Amino acid sequence: MNDSHGTTHESPHGGEKADFKSALKSLSALLIVLGGLWFFQNVLGEQFQSNALFGLGFLVLGGIAIGRLCVMVGIPSLTGHLAAGIVSGPSFLTIITETQVDQLRLVNGLALALIAMHAGCEFTKDMLVKNFKSLFHCTWSHIVFIGAGTILAVVLLQPYVDFLQGFNLLELVAIGALFSTVAISKSPAVVVAVLAETRIRNKLSDHALGIVVILDVVVLVLFAMALSFAKSTLTPGVVFSISSLGHLFSEILASTAAGTFFGLIIIFYFWLINRQRLLFLVAISYGVTALCSYLHYDTLLVFVVAGFVVTNFSKQSEKMIESIESLSSVVMIVFFATAGASLHIQDLLGMWKLVLVIFAVRWALTWVSEDVAHRISKSDLALRKYGYTPFISQVGLSIGLSMIIYDRIPDVGVQLATLGISLATINQLFGPVVFKWGLGKVQEMEKSNA
Amino acid sequence: MNALLILLGAFSLTLLMSNSGFFKKAHSFSYISIPLILGLAFSPEGLVPILPSTRENLSWALRVALTWIAFLSGAEMNRFSFGWSQTKKLVPFYAAYLLFFGVSFLLVGAVYYSDNSFEVLGVSMMASAALFSSRENPFLLAILFVSLFFMLDKGIHTFEYKDLLYPLAIGVLLGVVFRLIFPPKEGLDTPIRLTLLGLCVLGTGWVIGIGSLEVLMGLSLGWVTAFNYGYGVCRDPSLNASEGPILLVVPFFAGLYLHLNSEVILIGSALAVFRLLIKFMLLKTGMRDASRSEVLEQIIPISHLALPITLCLHLSGYSNENTLFILNCFCVGFVVNDLFALTIESFSRRSLKREEEVAYE
Numbered sequence: 001m002n003d004s005h006g007t008t009h010e011s012p013h014g015g016e017k018a019d020f021k022s023a024l025k026s027l028s029a030l031l032i033v034l035g036g037l038w039f040f041q042n043v044l045g046e047q048f049q050s051n052a053l054f055g056l057g058f059l060v061l062g063g064i065a066i067g068r069l070c071v072m073v074g075i076p077s078l079t080g081h082l083a084a085g086i087v088s089g090p091s092f093l094t095i096i097t098e099t100q101v102d103q104l105r106l107v108n109g110l111a112l113a114l115i116a117m118h119a120g121c122e123f124t125k126d127m128l129v130k131n132f133k134s135l136f137h138c139t140w141s142h143i144v145f146i147g148a149g150t151i152l153a154v155v156l157l158q159p160y161v162d163f164l165q166g167f168n169l170l171e172l173v174a175i176g177a178l179f180s181t182v183a184i185s186k187s188p189a190v191v192v193a194v195l196a197e198t199r200i201r202n203k204l205s206d207h208a209l210g211i212v213v214i215l216d217v218v219v220l221v222l223f224a225m226a227l228s229f230a231k232s233t234l235t236p237g238v239v240f241s242i243s244s245l246g247h248l249f250s251e252i253l254a255s256t257a258a259g260t261f262f263g264l265i266i267i268f269y270f271w272l273i274n275r276q277r278l279l280f281l282v283a284i285s286y287g288v289t290a291l292c293s294y295l296h297y298d299t300l301l302v303f304v305v306a307g308f309v310v311t312n313f314s315k316q317s318e319k320m321i322e323s324i325e326s327l328s329s330v331v332m333i334v335f336f337a338t339a340g341a342s343l344h345i346q347d348l349l350g351m352w353k354l355v356l357v358i359f360a361v362r363w364a365l366t367w368v369s370e371d372v373a374h375r376i377s378k379s380d381l382a383l384r385k386y387g388y389t390p391f392i393s394q395v396g397l398s399i400g401l402s403m404i405i406y407d408r409i410p411d412v413g414v415q416l417a418t419l420g421i422s423l424a425t426i427n428q429l430f431g432p433v434v435f436k437w438g439l440g441k442v443q444e445m446e447k448s449n450a
Numbered sequence: 451m452n453a454l455l456i457l458l459g460a461f462s463l464t465l466l467m468s469n470s471g472f473f474k475k476a477h478s479f480s481y482i483s484i485p486l487i488l489g490l491a492f493s494p495e496g497l498v499p500i501l502p503s504t505r506e507n508l509s510w511a512l513r514v515a516l517t518w519i520a521f522l523s524g525a526e527m528n529r530f531s532f533g534w535s536q537t538k539k540l541v542p543f544y545a546a547y548l549l550f551f552g553v554s555f556l557l558v559g560a561v562y563y564s565d566n567s568f569e570v571l572g573v574s575m576m577a578s579a580a581l582f583s584s585r586e587n588p589f590l591l592a593i594l595f596v597s598l599f600f601m602l603d604k605g606i607h608t609f610e611y612k613d614l615l616y617p618l619a620i621g622v623l624l625g626v627v628f629r630l631i632f633p634p635k636e637g638l639d640t641p642i643r644l645t646l647l648g649l650c651v652l653g654t655g656w657v658i659g660i661g662s663l664e665v666l667m668g669l670s671l672g673w674v675t676a677f678n679y680g681y682g683v684c685r686d687p688s689l690n691a692s693e694g695p696i697l698l699v700v701p702f703f704a705g706l707y708l709h710l711n712s713e714v715i716l717i718g719s720a721l722a723v724f725r726l727l728i729k730f731m732l733l734k735t736g737m738r739d740a741s742r743s744e745v746l747e748q749i750i751p752i753s754h755l756a757l758p759i760t761l762c763l764h765l766s767g768y769s770n771e772n773t774l775f776i777l778n779c780f781c782v783g784f785v786v787n788d789l790f791a792l793t794i795e796s797f798s799r800r801s802l803k804r805e806e807e808v809a810y811e
């Protein structure tokens with residue numbers, strides 16, 4: 001991943017090299033396990049009590065098999081990992097139950113830490129200076145266009161949506177504002193995973209990494225404001241207050257400081273000890289995640305800053321990226337497969353018409369905001385045409401925000417959360433495919449220009 | 451989060467211990483004893499007790515670690531040949547084991563009260579098999595599994611032939627699965643090793659799901675993988691290096707489950723003394739020829755697989771007061787044996803140094 005622009009390499013688990021034979025072998029391996037389980041239960045008549053360990057191992061195997069199958073037909077392997085999770089999860093085969101999905105979330109802490117550190121390692125001072133204009137314009141255009149567009153869509157869709165009936169215009173704006181923050185949120189995990197798999201580095205990859213990390217922080221601020229506004233509008237007796245913003249800013253500052261500190265610790269360890277690097281990364285990932293949860297820091301920001309410090313203030317980034325990549329290969333399979341297993345397919349099917357409309361609106365607004373921003377910042381044609389492709393995906397953050405809406409907003413919160421999670425589900429299925437396609441197109445354009 | 455922090459503590463301890471220069475020098479001393487004693491300090495009856503619920507929350511990590519050690523041992527077993535010379539070499543060893551078993555039966559029978567004499571026989575057979583095993587000959591542990599058939603029917607489950615057969619079959623099945631996913635290579639890179647770990651996790655979950663012993667699955671998976679890969683897996687240095695951290699995490703958790711009393715300490719220590727006496731008797735009578743390094747590195751140290759197996763027995767569905775007694779006796783014997791080993795090695799080194807000085811003069 002740290003290669004010169006426009007290069008591709010083989011990736012772990014046969015990312016680029018998966019052929020028909022290896023895909024077929026992996027699939028037969030999966031079928032052997034399923035057949036073995038069936039034989040145990042139905043022919044030998046033995047009782048089998050499914051458990052989280054079995055689920056974890058099955059997700060690894062299923063993720064590899066379906067991932068290789070996807071790569072063979074040109075789809076990112078992470079879509080295969082998601083598919084493996086969806087198929088084996090509570091929505092379909094129920095090999096993995098809802099409780100086991102919850103137990104497997106322990107892996108998420110490690111995966112998110114690795115993703116964030118990897119993203120941070122990709123940020124160089126040069127890259128930020130070079131892309132400052134486009135990053136700045138894209139950030140505000142995403143907020144303005146997707147934010148305003150979603151509010152407008154909520155207002156216009158009111159006559160056709162049951163749960164929006166009976167609200168006045170101000171209340172509808174409040175609901176729209178809250179939902180717009182979910183719509184603005186992106187998926188740093190998908191961006192990092194697709195880049196790690198394809199090993200493509202070009203203008204689009206730099207742009208994607210920059211925007212997802214910046215918007216991740218900005219969305220938290222916007223969400224706090226929108227939540228306060230929605231609560232004051234929808235709940236009688238609650239007054240709009242911006243005091244929570246003060247807390248939020250102090251938390252962001254503290255997260256940055258903590259990230260710098262942990263970055264220095266990583267540099268120190270890699271420079272002085274440089275042994276058992278994978279074990280050290282696992283330990284620091286879980287340790288810092290536990291600390292962030294206790295102190296209410298933004299975990300993603302802490303790890304991004306740590307990665308940034310390692311890359312820009314030491315010579316240890318190569319070792320760190322190498323360790324992260326080798327550890328990520330399997331951790332990411334589990335992470336995305338677990339994400340797939342926790343997707344609510346039934347909810348999606350329940351409101352598919354509305355979800356499809358919102359999906360189309362969000363896609364169009366993302367395209368408009370990217371196009372406008374790149375025209376203003378006079379970016380390349382490639383970025384103007386395909387700049388929107390990394391930002392279709394949504395996963396962890398949008399689901400997290402939806403769950404907060406579910407908890408905090410009475411009445412309409414349940415439906416809004418279901419809509420948000422359903423939207424994330426559909427975006428997660430299409431997003432990685434679109435991003436991989438966009439990366440390829442930009443690479444082609446860069447090659448032809450050269 | 452408490453459980454997670456304890457796990458992190460165990461990992462940090464691992465890092466510290468495996469990089470400690472002092473223990474690297476001692477070949478006969480297995481540094482397993484130190485995390486074992488540390489674990490005992492954190493046990494519910496220890497100096498810094500942790501809640502049993504916290505311990506149970508971590509049991510998944512422990513069970514995967516147990517399987518992984520069994521996997522590595524299974525791969526290592528692929529190295530052993532079963533020729534006539536090997537059998538001849540093993541005869542005195544098994545004869546000595548019979549003697550040791552007799553002593554164990556008398557000791558356990560004198561102290562351990564049970565209505566069922568078969569149970570006493572089983573407990574002494576299992577404890578003696580675990581303690582008498584050595585690094586050079588882990589096959590003795592098979593006795594430990596065989597004795598499960600009729601000695602431990604007090605637990606939730608009764609041990610049957612299928613409990614022996616099914617985990618072995620699952621291990622073979624997963625070995626084939628691994629062979630299908632990754633064709634044999636010279637070495638194993640980190641993603642392949644992690645996938646292998648994933649398969650171990652799958653197998654562990656599967657075996658736990660059918661209520662059997664996961665270490666058996668680990669052993670057969672390791673053997674089949676080593677067989678498929680033409681023994682390449684066993685030589686992979688980074689794969690073998692992964693044994694180190696887990697060897698320290700497992701004894702730490704074994705310590706958490708210990709429940710010591712004077713009877714256990716007495717039997718465990720006595721068995722360790724008899725073990726050493728019988729082993730030296732084998733050497734002195736010439737029934738077993740061995741160099742100084744073989745004695746220190748292969749004969750005196752107890753097999754690394756014995757602790758995971760006894761712990762696995764206690765965590766499985768066959769768990770009862772007998773399995774706890776075996777685990778307790780074994781752990782005490784293990785620590786005492788390590789102390790003996792350290793003493794013998796330091797004397798041996800001193801005499802070697804003296805011989806060198808005399809030769810130099």
